[in-house]
Amino acid sequence: MRISEGTRAGILAATVAFGTVGGAEQALALDEKTVVQQERRSPWAVFRFGFSAYKKGNKDEAVEAYRYAAENGQLGASWKLARMYAEGDGVARDDYEAFKFFAAIAQQDVRPGSPEETYVSDALVALGTYLKNGIPGSPVKADPVAAQEYFMRAAATYRNPNAQYEVGKMFLKGEGVTPSVRQAARWFQLAAEKGHAGAQATLGNLLFQSGKVVRGLAMMTAALDRASPADAPWIRAMQEEAFALAGESDRRTAIALAADILSNGTK
Numbered sequence: 001m002r003i004s005e006g007t008r009a010g011i012l013a014a015t016v017a018f019g020t021v022g023g024a025e026q027a028l029a030l031d032e033k034t035v036v037q038q039e040r041r042s043p044w045a046v047f048r049f050g051f052s053a054y055k056k057g058n059k060d061e062a063v064e065a066y067r068y069a070a071e072n073g074q075l076g077a078s079w080k081l082a083r084m085y086a087e088g089d090g091v092a093r094d095d096y097e098a099f100k101f102f103a104a105i106a107q108q109d110v111r112p113g114s115p116e117e118t119y120v121s122d123a124l125v126a127l128g129t130y131l132k133n134g135i136p137g138s139p140v141k142a143d144p145v146a147a148q149e150y151f152m153r154a155a156a157t158y159r160n161p162n163a164q165y166e167v168g169k170m171f172l173k174g175e176g177v178t179p180s181v182r183q184a185a186r187w188f189q190l191a192a193e194k195g196h197a198g199a200q201a202t203l204g205n206l207l208f209q210s211g212k213v214v215r216g217l218a219m220m221t222a223a224l225d226r227a228s229p230a231d232a233p234w235i236r237a238m239q240e241e242a243f244a245l246a247g248e249s250d251r252r253t254a255i256a257l258a259a260d261i262l263s264n265g266t267k
Contacts, residue, residue: 161194165187168202192219197227208220217242221258
């Protein structure tokens with residue numbers, strides 16, 4: 001990827017820092033009752049123990065197990081730790097710590113279709129998001145060009161719908177790339193075909209604004225039906241504005257088409 005030297009150095013530093021997480025100061029002493037004779041346990045077994053502990057609400061034990069498994073090459077454990085730090089789930093929220101774990105995951109050579117694809121794909125999207133906005137109080141500064149490249153890698157290589165949506169938004173706004181409504185629509189379409197509500201709504205709005213009233217309104221209506229609680233407010237506002245502007249006949253046709261989209265998908 002064509003990442004600036006400053007950003008490249010930051011990523012490298014984060015990856016190196018990740019590699020030293022298991023140092024003396026942060027070493028995890030998994031006692032024998034927690035992980036019996038850890039030298040005989042595979043990272044996968046310890047990861048499964050951590051998952052079980054997490055499901056039971058024993059998140060301190062889960063973090064210890066995940067960290068041990070991550071230090072021994074278990075990618076799923078690294079991803080779980082990254083998510084816990086990013087969300088403040090069982091640990092104090094620390095976006096830079098999460099960034100370091102995600103950066104290490106993204107360095108792995110994982111082929112599309114492999115069992116570990118999801119971990120790398122999600123890590124790339126997370127890195128893109130962090131680089132798009134920067135992390136206050138850390139070496140990670142906003143770098144839209146680098147963000148777009150991480151999103152693009154996840155979108156093109158792993159066909160991640162969240163990444164495809166982000167690439168579409170960046171083309172639409174001209175963030176890190178030359179603005180292109182055509183390219184934005186292409187990426188929104190790819191994400192919408194996978195059921196991404198935000199992409200479907202945004203593409204629908206583009207179609208509506210271009211004069212394809214029925215198709216655009218139908219896509220926004222279908223997107224609202226499947227939207228997450230976080231996305232529902234802005235999608236509803238967009239859909240209601242378009243609905244108010246459409247004629248009665250177009251509204252009825254769009255509602256029927258929305259039902260078809262929900263049943264058969266966006267094509």
